[in-house]
Amino acid sequence: MQTHFGPLTNPEKLSQRICHVLEDAIVKGTYGVDKRLPTEAKLCETFGVSRTSLREALQHLKSRGLIESIAGRGMFVRALTQSFLERDLSLFSKLNDGEDVFLEFQDFRLLIEPENARRAAANKNPQCIAALKDSLARMDVSLNDLPEFVVADIAMHLRIAREAENRFIEIILSGLKPMGEDYGRHSYDSTSLMRKAYREHEQIYRAISQGDVTTAGNAMHDHLVSSIEDYRKLLSKKKSASSLPKKRHAIKK
Amino acid sequence: MQTHFGPLTNPEKLSQRICHVLEDAIVKGTYGVDKRLPTEAKLCETFGVSRTSLREALQHLKSRGLIESIAGRGMFVRALTQSFLERDLSLFSKLNDGEDVFLEFQDFRLLIEPENARRAAANKNPQCIAALKDSLARMDVSLNDLPEFVVADIAMHLRIAREAENRFIEIILSGLKPMGEDYGRHSYDSTSLMRKAYREHEQIYRAISQGDVTTAGNAMHDHLVSSIEDYRKLLSKKKSASSLPKKRHAIKK
DNA sequence: TTTTAAAACTTTGTAATACAAATGACAAAA
DNA sequence: TTTTGTCATTTGTATTACAAAGTTTTAAAA
Numbered sequence: 001m002q003t004h005f006g007p008l009t010n011p012e013k014l015s016q017r018i019c020h021v022l023e024d025a026i027v028k029g030t031y032g033v034d035k036r037l038p039t040e041a042k043l044c045e046t047f048g049v050s051r052t053s054l055r056e057a058l059q060h061l062k063s064r065g066l067i068e069s070i071a072g073r074g075m076f077v078r079a080l081t082q083s084f085l086e087r088d089l090s091l092f093s094k095l096n097d098g099e100d101v102f103l104e105f106q107d108f109r110l111l112i113e114p115e116n117a118r119r120a121a122a123n124k125n126p127q128c129i130a131a132l133k134d135s136l137a138r139m140d141v142s143l144n145d146l147p148e149f150v151v152a153d154i155a156m157h158l159r160i161a162r163e164a165e166n167r168f169i170e171i172i173l174s175g176l177k178p179m180g181e182d183y184g185r186h187s188y189d190s191t192s193l194m195r196k197a198y199r200e201h202e203q204i205y206r207a208i209s210q211g212d213v214t215t216a217g218n219a220m221h222d223h224l225v226s227s228i229e230d231y232r233k234l235l236s237k238k239k240s241a242s243s244l245p246k247k248r249h250a251i252k253k
Numbered sequence: 254m255q256t257h258f259g260p261l262t263n264p265e266k267l268s269q270r271i272c273h274v275l276e277d278a279i280v281k282g283t284y285g286v287d288k289r290l291p292t293e294a295k296l297c298e299t300f301g302v303s304r305t306s307l308r309e310a311l312q313h314l315k316s317r318g319l320i321e322s323i324a325g326r327g328m329f330v331r332a333l334t335q336s337f338l339e340r341d342l343s344l345f346s347k348l349n350d351g352e353d354v355f356l357e358f359q360d361f362r363l364l365i366e367p368e369n370a371r372r373a374a375a376n377k378n379p380q381c382i383a384a385l386k387d388s389l390a391r392m393d394v395s396l397n398d399l400p401e402f403v404v405a406d407i408a409m410h411l412r413i414a415r416e417a418e419n420r421f422i423e424i425i426l427s428g429l430k431p432m433g434e435d436y437g438r439h440s441y442d443s444t445s446l447m448r449k450a451y452r453e454h455e456q457i458y459r460a461i462s463q464g465d466v467t468t469a470g471n472a473m474h475d476h477l478v479s480s481i482e483d484y485r486k487l488l489s490k491k492k493s494a495s496s497l498p499k500k501r502h503a504i505k506k
Numbered sequence: 507t508t509t510t511a512a513a514a515c516t517t518t519g520t521a522a523t524a525c526a527a528a529t530g531a532c533a534a535a536a
Numbered sequence: 537t538t539t540t541g542t543c544a545t546t547t548g549t550a551t552t553a554c555a556a557a558g559t560t561t562t563a564a565a566a
Binding site: 508510513517520522526532533535 | 548
């Protein structure tokens with residue numbers, strides 16, 4: 001027989017309750033950025049909890065970048081820096097790689113990056129152009145060093161992304177850097193593919209440095225599309241290679 | 254007199270060092286997902302540290318969603334769920350709202366959402382269409398309740414985003430929900446603007462439910478653009494309203 | 507034998523205390 | 537005035553103890 005009762009909701013741990021109170025206060029702006037929080041001793045007294053539990057709550061806030069503690073000075077409210085977001089996105093990248101995710105990832109880039117290239121071409125920022133030239137050179141000398149090649153590849157994409165002058169684009173693509181590099185290491189399975197990518201990057205660079213908005217966007221678009229196609233081919237090749245032998249083995253038996 | 258010495262780099266705290274070791278092990282896959290970690294006691298012995306420091310490291314990993322602890326059972330490696338990413342994005346939204354960020358935010362949406370609408374139209378998913386109709390109805394009855402109207406508005410956008418079937422789009426837009434709602438509350442400064450938004454949403458809905466890919470994309474694009482334009486107007490109005498009186502005051506003096 | 511209940515054990519959660527290490531302020535000494 | 541030493545404050549680490557939650561074992565009862 002079924003009752004209409006669900007399982008009792010686990011009461012929140014002490015540290016979590018403390019955490020919520022503090023977080024609310026910080027988000028609401030009770031303590032301004034860079035202001036000092038009350039000392040641990042005072043907070044313990046205020047909440048009526050042990051230092052252990054209080055510190056556990058503080059630790060959680062620290063982990064998320066809301067506060068920083070300095071030995072001998074105190075605890076300070078910090079503006080959540082982008083680097084924390086990037087750190088988590090980057091951890092997500094590391095933990096969620098895989099063939100299907102890669103395809104979604106490239107699909108996502110396809111939405112964003114052509115526009116980045118267009119804006120970079122519109123900006124014609126000399127610093128950007130110099131940086132892109134440098135990345136290209138690094139790709140060129142790394143044609144026989146896949147990891148290094150990939151790093152230069154992604155660095156170039158990120159430098160272009162900066163020209164979009166949109167913090168969301170910048171943060172998100174930066175955070176996904178590990179995934180981009182991982183994708184690169186998986187997708188470039190031959191030197192000829194790397195050469196092809198180099199040529200495509202070269203075209204992107206040329207369009208941007210000439211301020212040719214349309215061509216830059218198209219070049220970026222084509223580059224990503226061709227990369228996706230090559231990766232799809234690679235996957236189907238791998239699949240048939242891993243399934244055919246199985247069959248033969250079965251027949252032999 | 255200057256020495257050639259720089260400041261000593263702060264040595265890492267004990268808990269941070271522990272944390273790095275554990276994080277590496279987890280990311281490298283030493284412990285599989287949902288596997289139990291050694292007990293706190295064993296880890297203390299292994300690292301030769303006190304339980305306090307160890308637990309501080311574990312707390313950090315918990316905060317970031319890598320592990321979960323269950324009293325009486327142990328600590329378990331968890332696949333970093335999207336909700337953690339969303340939580341941080343959402344905190345970022347709450348802490349970083351403001352006029353300039355709103356404009357970048359809308360600029361970002363403009364890159365993503367028209368494509369979402371196109372895909373939703375291509376899918377013609379009955380469940381999606383029903384949900385959109387529901388959101389529309391909620392918007393209609395909330396024309397005199399701004400917060401409620403905004404919630405329905407954003408819910409509709411997010412439901413469309415789901416049809417893109419891309420986890421990056423979904424996670425990121427979901428995480429930015431608080432910012433979207435906040436933007437809505439700031440940008441709809443009159444009922445007429447809300448009515449306008451409702452009509453635009455209606456057009457998006459119609460195109461999607463009819464499977465008209467191009468129109469859906471355009472409708473979403475136009476909706477976002479018109480929203481941005483209205484918000485820009487609102488900003489300049491506010492600016493002149495806040496700067497003019499100042500001038501007059503100065504003259505009076 | 508099977509089922510149930512109780513006891514024993516393991517493991518995380520919370521508390522209390524003590525001391526170490528870092529920082530800043532101030533007084534003493536040169 | 538500048539340097540040096542001292543002390544108070546505050547966070548960092550360690551230790552111990554017990555509470556609470558969950559698991560396993562044991563034993564009694566059916």
